[in-house]
Amino acid sequence: MKMQNINVGKYEKLLRRRGLEPADLPIREPHKKTRLYLDNEYFKKGYASKFSKCATMVYAALAMHANHRYQTCFPSIETLMKFTGIRNRNSINNAIKILEAFNIVLVEHSKGRISNSYTLLRPDVWKPINSIDIDTVIKSRKTVSKSNGQQYQKDSSNSITGDTRSHITKSYKRNQGF
Known part of the structure; x- marks a missing residue:
């Protein structure tokens, strides 16, 4: 990668003041495998400033794990927790x-112990930053439903749905003579 002559002079002066020669500087390799690519639009269009730090960290972790050609990855929640330093599964x-x-991100949800598949999408298909209220998105994760006079929560992130919990509760009550 060539730098403009003006920048090269400033760059070399800066290095020499620090006692380094341009050839001695341990710059990172230009290989795609060693770099993390985040879309500039994520920052320019204000997603990074509007989203929580957790969302930005998860986006960066997904970008780090993504296959360069297909932009798809499948890290587990535990892996995302490890790489982001976030300790709370709900935050992830x-x-x-x-x-x-x-x-x-396009998420292909998997059942059981298989990790979800994540595909990083092009910025031209992203929804505008003010098109959705983030609080509404977070609250939509858990909805409370009434069925046969009972209340239970459906949590989309849990493999055991509210219907299953309700069924188990009814079976238990029947067996106990309630």
Whole structure:
């Protein structure tokens, strides 16, 4: 990569003041495998400033894991927690839900112990920053439903749905003689 002559002079002066020669500077390799690519639009259009730090960290972790050619990855929640330093599973799930709601990430949900598949989408298909209220996205994760006079929560991030919990509760009560 060539720098303009003006910048090269300033660059070399800066290095020499620090006692380094341009050839001695340990710059990072230009290989795609060693770099993390985040879309400039994520910052320029204000997503980074509007979203929580958790959402930005999760986006960066997904970008780091993404296959360069297809921009697809499948890290587990535990892996995302490890790479982002976020200790709360709900924070990771909320961040993924926000990224999915704004079409930044396409999530293919898997059942059981198989990790979800995440595809990073082009910025031209992202929803505008003010098109969705983030609080609404987070609250939509859990909805309270009434069925046969009972209340239970459906949590989309949990593999055991509210219907299953309700069924288990009814079976338990029947067996106990309630």
